[in-house]
Amino acid sequence: MPRRASLRGQLLLWLLVPLGILWPVGGTVAYFVAKGFASSAYDRFLLDSTRALAAQVKDAGPTVRLDLPPVAMDILRYDKLDRVYFQVRRGDGEVLAGDRGFPLPPVKPRFSDGPIFYNSRLHGAAVRVAALYLPSAHHPAAGRVLVQMAETRVKRDQLTREILTGVVLPQLLFILLAAFFVWHGVGRGLRPLKQVQDAIAHRSHRDLSPVIEEGAPEEVRPLMHAINDLMQRLGNALAAQQRFIADAAHQLRTPLAGLKTQTEFALRQTDMENIQHALRQLTTGAERSIRLANQLLALARAEPEAARSGSRQPLDLAELARQVAADWVPEALKKDIDLGFEGPGEPRPVYGDPFLLREALGNLLDNAVRYTPHGGKVTVRVFGQKHPELAVEDNGPGIPEAERESVFERFYRVLGNGSDGSGLGLAIVREIVLAHGAEIRLGDASGERGTAVFIRFQRYREG
Ligand SMILES: Nc1ncnc2c1ncn2[C@@H]1O[C@H](COP(=O)(O)OP(=O)(O)OP(=O)(O)O)[C@@H](O)[C@H]1O
Ligand SMILES: [Mg+2]
The missing domain is CATH 3.30.450 (Beta-Lactamase)
Incomplete structure (x- = not known):
C-alpha cells in the first residue's frame, strides 16, 4: 500500500x-x-x-x-x-x-x-x-x-x-523553532485548500459551477483549474444526458400513444375482420416500440464507460461480417436486394466486443436495405492489412454531402426518405466505433450513386 x-x-x-x-x-x-x-x-x-x-x-x-x-x-x-x-x-x-x-x-x-x-x-x-x-x-x-x-x-x-553549551543549546533551540515554524507555516499555507475543500463539500451535487480560484496559492491553481475543467465537462455531459432522456421519452411517447389509440379502436370494433386489422396494426406499433427500446438499450451499452468494462476479446472481423451479412439475406430478399459479402479469405483479427460489433454492422445493414430501392445492391466488404476496415456499400439514394455530419447525431433523420425510424441507428454505430477506438466515415459508393460507410479499426495487438 x-x-x-x-x-x-x-x-x-x-x-x-x-x-x-x-x-x-x-x-x-x-x-x-x-x-x-x-x-x-x-x-x-x-x-x-x-x-x-x-x-x-x-x-x-x-x-x-x-x-x-x-x-x-x-x-x-x-x-x-x-x-x-x-x-x-x-x-x-x-x-x-x-x-x-x-x-x-x-x-x-x-x-x-x-x-x-x-x-x-x-x-x-x-x-x-x-x-x-x-x-x-x-x-x-x-x-x-x-x-x-x-x-x-x-x-x-x-x-x-560552558562555551559548548552556550553554542550548542541555542542551536538546538533554533532547530526546534524552525520545525515549529515549518509545521505552522505549512498549516497556514494550506488553509486556502481547506476553504476549497469546505466549499466543495458543502455544495449540492447539482451545483457544478466552478470553484473560485481567487486567493488560492499559485501551486494549487493548476489543480483547481483541472477540477473546474472537469466540472465543466461533467456539466456538459449531464446536460447532454438530460437532453437525451427528454428526447428518448418524447420518442417513446409517440408509439405508445399510437398503441393506446389502436387498442381503443380495436375495442370498439365488432366485426371480426376489423378487429383482425386493428390487432395487426397494434403488433406493428408494438414492434416499433420494442425496436426503439432496444436501440436505447444499445446506445446505453455502447457508452464508452459501459463498453470499456464489457467483454473485449480478439475476434475475426471477416468472419463476424460474413455471419451478420448472412443473417440479413432474408430481409434483403424481401426487397429483391442483392446482398453480397467480399472478404479477404483469411482472418482479420481485431480486438473488440463481438456483441457490440454485430449491433453496429446490423444497424448499417438495416439502413442499407431500408433505404435502397427494390432490386438494388448492397455489399459488405472487409479489407485492409494493418488496419482492418469494414465497409457497407449500397446503390441507394445516398446521403447528401450537407447531411453527412448530422446523420450521426441522436434522433437525426434526413427528411423525406420515405421510411420510418427514430434516427438512432447511426448514433449507435458511432458510439460503438468510438468505444473501440476505431474511426468511422461516410463516402461515396464505388458506383455513381449510393452510400458507403467505412469503419477503420486499430491495429491488432496481442493481449
Ligand atoms: N444507406 C443509406 N442510404 C441513404 N440514406 C441513409 C443511409 N443510412 C442512413 N441514411 C440516412 O441517415 C439518416 C439517419 O440514419 P439512422 O440510422 O441514424 O436513423 P434512421 O435509420 O432514420 O432510424 P433508425 O435507424 O433509428 O431506425 C436516415 O434517416 C437516412 O435518411
Ligand atoms: Mg437506421
Missing part, C-alpha cells in the same frame, strides 16, 4: 534530517574551538605565574637558588578550583624547589627560547604544564634551569563546557 505522503511531514523530514546530521557535526567543531579558547585563556595566567616564579630564581652567586618566601609560594599555589604544582630544576637534574615527579617538556632546552605548554599527568591527574628554560650565564655546565608550573584541568574543562 503506498504511504500517504503529507506535505508537512515531508517538509519536516527534509528539514530535520539534514539539521539532525549537521547539529552534532557543528557541536564537535564547537567543542574543539571552545577547548582551544579555554586553553589559550588559562595558558596566559599559568604563564604569568611561571614567569613570576622564574623571576625569583637567582643565578648570580656560586649556585643557582630560589628566593621565594613560603607566603609567596602559597599565593602562587592558590587556586579555587585546581591544584597547582611547580618545580624548579637545574639542567643537571637537581630539583631546587617544588614538587617531585614532574614530567619533562617535549622540547629540548637548546631548541627553546620561549614558553612551552603541554598536557601531561601528575600525581594521577591530567594537568596542563607551562615550562620556561632560563638562560644560565654563570653555570653553563649545569645546563639551563627549568621552571615549570602545572595545574589540573578543572577550570579549563568547565569553561569548555
Whole structure:
C-alpha cells in the first residue's frame, strides 16, 4: 500500500534530517574551538605565574637558588578550583624547589627560547604544564634551569563546557523553532485548500459551477483549474444526458400513444375482420416500440464507460461480417436486394466486443436495405492489412454531402426518405466505433450513386 505522503511531514523530514546530521557535526567543531579558547585563556595566567616564579630564581652567586618566601609560594599555589604544582630544576637534574615527579617538556632546552605548554599527568591527574628554560650565564655546565608550573584541568574543562553549551543549546533551540515554524507555516499555507475543500463539500451535487480560484496559492491553481475543467465537462455531459432522456421519452411517447389509440379502436370494433386489422396494426406499433427500446438499450451499452468494462476479446472481423451479412439475406430478399459479402479469405483479427460489433454492422445493414430501392445492391466488404476496415456499400439514394455530419447525431433523420425510424441507428454505430477506438466515415459508393460507410479499426495487438 503506498504511504500517504503529507506535505508537512515531508517538509519536516527534509528539514530535520539534514539539521539532525549537521547539529552534532557543528557541536564537535564547537567543542574543539571552545577547548582551544579555554586553553589559550588559562595558558596566559599559568604563564604569568611561571614567569613570576622564574623571576625569583637567582643565578648570580656560586649556585643557582630560589628566593621565594613560603607566603609567596602559597599565593602562587592558590587556586579555587585546581591544584597547582611547580618545580624548579637545574639542567643537571637537581630539583631546587617544588614538587617531585614532574614530567619533562617535549622540547629540548637548546631548541627553546620561549614558553612551552603541554598536557601531561601528575600525581594521577591530567594537568596542563607551562615550562620556561632560563638562560644560565654563570653555570653553563649545569645546563639551563627549568621552571615549570602545572595545574589540573578543572577550570579549563568547565569553561569548555560552558562555551559548548552556550553554542550548542541555542542551536538546538533554533532547530526546534524552525520545525515549529515549518509545521505552522505549512498549516497556514494550506488553509486556502481547506476553504476549497469546505466549499466543495458543502455544495449540492447539482451545483457544478466552478470553484473560485481567487486567493488560492499559485501551486494549487493548476489543480483547481483541472477540477473546474472537469466540472465543466461533467456539466456538459449531464446536460447532454438530460437532453437525451427528454428526447428518448418524447420518442417513446409517440408509439405508445399510437398503441393506446389502436387498442381503443380495436375495442370498439365488432366485426371480426376489423378487429383482425386493428390487432395487426397494434403488433406493428408494438414492434416499433420494442425496436426503439432496444436501440436505447444499445446506445446505453455502447457508452464508452459501459463498453470499456464489457467483454473485449480478439475476434475475426471477416468472419463476424460474413455471419451478420448472412443473417440479413432474408430481409434483403424481401426487397429483391442483392446482398453480397467480399472478404479477404483469411482472418482479420481485431480486438473488440463481438456483441457490440454485430449491433453496429446490423444497424448499417438495416439502413442499407431500408433505404435502397427494390432490386438494388448492397455489399459488405472487409479489407485492409494493418488496419482492418469494414465497409457497407449500397446503390441507394445516398446521403447528401450537407447531411453527412448530422446523420450521426441522436434522433437525426434526413427528411423525406420515405421510411420510418427514430434516427438512432447511426448514433449507435458511432458510439460503438468510438468505444473501440476505431474511426468511422461516410463516402461515396464505388458506383455513381449510393452510400458507403467505412469503419477503420486499430491495429491488432496481442493481449
Ligand atoms: N444507406 C443509406 N442510404 C441513404 N440514406 C441513409 C443511409 N443510412 C442512413 N441514411 C440516412 O441517415 C439518416 C439517419 O440514419 P439512422 O440510422 O441514424 O436513423 P434512421 O435509420 O432514420 O432510424 P433508425 O435507424 O433509428 O431506425 C436516415 O434517416 C437516412 O435518411
Ligand atoms: Mg437506421
